[in-house]
Amino acid sequence: MVSILIVEDDITYGMMLKTWLGKKGFSVTSASSIARAQKTLETEQIDLILSDLRLPDKDGIDLLKWLGTQNIEIPFIMMTSYADIQSAVQAMKLGACDYVAKPVNPDELLKKIKESLSQSSVHPKQTIYRAPTDHLSEPNRPSVAAQQTMYSGKGNPPRKEESDSPSDSDYLEGESDAAKQLYNYVKLVAPTNMSVLINGASGTGKEYVAHRIHQLSKRSKKPFIAIDCGAVPKDLAASEFFGHIKGSFTGALTDKTGALVAADGGTVFLDEIGNLSYEIQIQLLRAIQERKVRPIGSNHEINVDIRLVTATNENLEQAIEKGNFREDLYHRINEFTLQMPSLKERRDDILLFANFFLDQANLELNKQIVGFDMPASNALLKYAWPGNLRQMKNIIRRATLLATDKFITLNELSEIQTNSILDNSDMLLRNEETEKNQILEALQHTGNNKSRAAKLLGIDRKTLYNKLKLYEIEL
DSSP: OOEEEEEOSOHHHHHHHHHHHHHTTOEEEEESSHHHHHHHHHHSOOSEEEEESBOSSSBHHHHHHHHHHTTOOOOEEEEEOGGGHHHHHHHHHTTOOEEEESSOOHHHHHHHHHHHHHHHHHSTTSSSOOOSSTTTTOTTSOOHHHHTTOBOOSSSOOOTTTOSSOOGGGOOOOOSHHHHHHHHHHHHHTTSOOOEEEEOOTTSOHHHHHHHHHHTSTTTTSOEEEEEGGGSOGGGHHHHHHEEOTTSSTTOOSOEEOHHHHTTTSEEEEETGGGSOHHHHHHHHHHHHHTEEOOBTOSOOEEOOOEEEEEESSOHHHHHHTTSSOHHHHHHHOSEEEEOOOGGGOGGGHHHHHHHHHHHHHHHHTOOOOEEOHHHHHHHHHSOOTTHHHHHHHHHHHHHHHOOSSEEOGGGGHHHHHTGGGGGOOOSOOOHHHHHHHHHHHHHHTTTOHHHHHHHHTSOHHHHHHHHHHTTOOO
């Protein structure tokens, strides 16, 4: 049995992770500090470490350094918040094989654990390959960001625990008029070769739609590769997209295949494309126009045949006006636009999704909750769902875990009860002129709690952090 050490000072959170991983067949030990983790590593056989970055005595970086001094080679996954992305990059330099953003997505975490353990078994004498950041030295393999949603197209789509790419088995399209219209458009555009831009708030299911377009296209038997543009550090973006050759820069120990080449014949999905730097936008535009890619350090171009599907929750036209996004690239990626309806715009689907997520949670948590009682159902229908489907899935999972009877009640849905103000709130972001004031108002309303403020504003935390930086709001 594979043994995992969780290093986490939040006892409740650590216990939830320990319980969940235990149900997945792992032997799990926990430590609340670096000192205790070191004692555990000296006395017990550990196959993988899952460590928080911020800990009471030191931090995860110090634990990584200690492992190096002790010549202990164990796959190491760092848990970090979006604000600590640079620290995660530092961890990669020190030998961490991956990092995962908090709050942790269980399916993503399980996939990363399997990848890390697999890498360890492939190179038993060199448990972790070392590179500047983000797996640059892995030969002929798309990086982690690209792999997160890659589907080879052979056979059935992978199960959720094997890939973050959504499939028919783990998504519900819905029966509301808004849902029917959306997926009618998907069926119309999928067989074409048009570039598709998916507009919609976070958590509305943009990646599923992108994957569905690929599945219904003539490219379905070729790769589907997705990249979260907001998660790729600027200095790694060119390598991520176009690849590099050995020795082209410090840390490029082997050749690397870029995502556009890896997806040849298939579909590339670029999520949050508005986060790309201006320089990468120019290079991407050239690759799309000429259908050629030149890896970093190479004198040779590689012909590529890809279909581009992109997504954003930003207003790209406003970004063009501000000079942050190229207009010519915008027209290239926007041959056909799909607008994702928010969950509150598809009320007829709310209880369908709630029961769908309940079925998933029952399976994951080994529970047998039958459904929702009437007050709980009414509360689900009345809530504004600013975080859309992603928020609902998390709330239903939590409620399923807490439920002690056959039905979920209002007691298990305390989060949407305490935030019921959202249903009548006028604080959702609407235009650039009022954003700053709305953000300040939301922060004041929540006592500078960024997570709750993001929910009030109808955006995710990553977007809120970007807005805080944009408007130079310091807390």
